[in-house]
Amino acid sequence: MPGKPFQSKLEDFYDFIVQKRRARKTWQEITDLLKKEHKVETTRQNVYDFFKRKRKRRYATGMEPEASPVSPVTKAPVLPAFPTAEPDRYSIDDEPKPSSYFSIITPNQNTKDQ
Amino acid sequence: MSKSDHKAEKPQTLRRFISPIQSQGELGKSTLVEAILSALKFWKVPFAALDADAQHRTLSMRNKDVIARAAATNKNEFHSMIQALPDVPVTLVDFPSGRTDELLQWFQEFHVIDGFEREGIRPTFLFFLSDKAKAKESASKATQIFDARADYILVENPAKFESDDFKSKPLYRLLLDMGSPTISMPALTPTALNSWDALERSTKQRYSLDNVCDPSFGGLHWTTQGTLQHFRNVILSQLEDIAVPRIVPDAGLIQNRVTRLKPFKTVATAESGLHDALL
Numbered sequence: 563m564p565g566k567p568f569q570s571k572l573e574d575f576y577d578f579i580v581q582k583r584r585a586r587k588t589w590q591e592i593t594d595l596l597k598k599e600h601k602v603e604t605t606r607q608n609v610y611d612f613f614k615r616k617r618k619r620r621y622a623t624g625m626e627p628e629a630s631p632v633s634p635v636t637k638a639p640v641l642p643a644f645p646t647a648e649p650d651r652y653s654i655d656d657e658p659k660p661s662s663y664f665s666i667i668t669p670n671q672n673t674k675d676q
Numbered sequence: 677m678s679k680s681d682h683k684a685e686k687p688q689t690l691r692r693f694i695s696p697i698q699s700q701g702e703l704g705k706s707t708l709v710e711a712i713l714s715a716l717k718f719w720k721v722p723f724a725a726l727d728a729d730a731q732h733r734t735l736s737m738r739n740k741d742v743i744a745r746a747a748a749t750n751k752n753e754f755h756s757m758i759q760a761l762p763d764v765p766v767t768l769v770d771f772p773s774g775r776t777d778e779l780l781q782w783f784q785e786f787h788v789i790d791g792f793e794r795e796g797i798r799p800t801f802l803f804f805l806s807d808k809a810k811a812k813e814s815a816s817k818a819t820q821i822f823d824a825r826a827d828y829i830l831v832e833n834p835a836k837f838e839s840d841d842f843k844s845k846p847l848y849r850l851l852l853d854m855g856s857p858t859i860s861m862p863a864l865t866p867t868a869l870n871s872w873d874a875l876e877r878s879t880k881q882r883y884s885l886d887n888v889c890d891p892s893f894g895g896l897h898w899t900t901q902g903t904l905q906h907f908r909n910v911i912l913s914q915l916e917d918i919a920v921p922r923i924v925p926d927a928g929l930i931q932n933r934v935t936r937l938k939p940f941k942t943v944a945t946a947e948s949g950l951h952d953a954l955l
Contacts (some may be wrong), residue, residue: 660762664724665742667717669931 572612575600579613689925690796692766696804697780697818700811701773703804704833704861706734707885709770711911712923713739714886716766718912720931721924724762729772737882748775754782761797765929776814780821789825799826800922803851805858806837816847827922828856835863857918862910864903871900909937 572579575596582592589606596602596609660666694712696705706729713735716723727736728747736744747757748771761767771779783789792799799822803815819828828851832839842848875895876882887893889905896904912934920927943952 658756658760660724660760663743663745663747663757663760664726664762664767666722666724666762666764667741668722669720 570612571602572604572609575602576616579609688796689798689921692923692925693792693797693799694766694923695769695771696802697771697776698804698811699774699776699814700806700808702836703806703811704836705773706732706770708802708831708861709735709768710738710885712768712915714908715912715915718932721766721929722764723766723768724764725768727770729770731772735770738884748772748779751782755786758786758788765925766923776817780817789822801826801828802831803828804831804833805839805842807839807841808837812842812845819847819850824854829918829922830856830858831861832858833861859914862907864907868900868903871896909934
């Protein structure tokens with residue numbers, strides 16, 4: 563019968579590592595903080611490998627951890643939003659203004675002659 | 677609708693509202709709108725422009741002085757846009773294709789044509805004479821709704837579409853009866869279009885028709901710039917011929933006239949060569 567799967571001693575400190583990375587700490591600084599604050603002795607490379615492994619890990623059904631409040635988020639690129647005229651509260655000052663909708667081009671701005 | 681209906685007396689036109697309204701894409705719509713914009717600038721006519729094509733934004737990306745807003749995407753935006761119409765002689769709006777039904781509904785719901793007539797604004801719609809079903813159907817719907825309360829400019833673009841079937845329809849004869857003029861867009865070679873496109877990609881900038889036709893613009897081969905200048909001149913000349921009253925309400929507003937190019941030289945040929953002075 564197989565024994566209990568190996569579990570990294572850094573498992574309990576995943577959120578701590580994420581938090582420090584978000585605070586722009588280097589891997590070496592995080593390693594030092596783990597030793598200083600949590601008495602966990604490890605190497606910079608171990609911390610990095612653990613973090614990378616953890617983010618890619620797939621869990622058996624029913625064994626997934628609760629969603630971490632600081633789990634990494636990747637933003638999709640978004641086109642600049644098209645402006646819309648839907649103010650939350652409408653007052654007479656919010657009357658649509660020509661300059662919000664139209665470019666008004668007068669002869670002074672016009673291009674040079676053909 | 678009878679002929680007498682659309683010969684009813686027209687209210688005095690002080691301002692023009694110009695836009696395409698058909699549902700078919702890939703007709704050369706934004707190119708023509710840009711050419712009209714170029715013409716208005718060249719004539720030194722004060723005007724307002726809006727790029728309402730939220731998907732492509734061709735007009736506003738190529739012309740940095742044009743605002744883009746999704747005025748054809750929802751009813752409130754359309755309402756606000758009509759309410760914000762500026763007091764200038766010409767307003768040019770590039771509506772997207774595929775929104776004809778909504779636009780026709782909103783024009784009616786907000787009583788736009790009634791309001792336009794009270795304000796002295798007359799619409800001019802650009803109709804591309806494409807044989808494609810959507811182009812014909814949407815032109816027909818718009819004509820039945822606006823009838824003689826709008827003017828129409830008919831557009832041939834042989835490089836993009838055929839027009840034989842459109843011209844065989846009663847709709848075409850009706851539009852001609854209403855005095856609608858026709859302009860024909862000259863064809864640009866794929867080489868010219870590709871060069872323009874490649875330049876925009878390589879510099880990560882968009883260039884307007886006016887930009888690329890400017891003699892001081894150095895990004896294109898002289899043959900490409902030459903053919904683009906020819907294209908612009910041919911369209912501007914045609915637009916100038918029909919400008920009053922369908923584009924500009926008053927001839928006095930046009931301060932600058934297009935210099936007409938001389939037609940290309942041709943030599944009459946005969947099988948025997950007897951009519952050629954050099955033979």
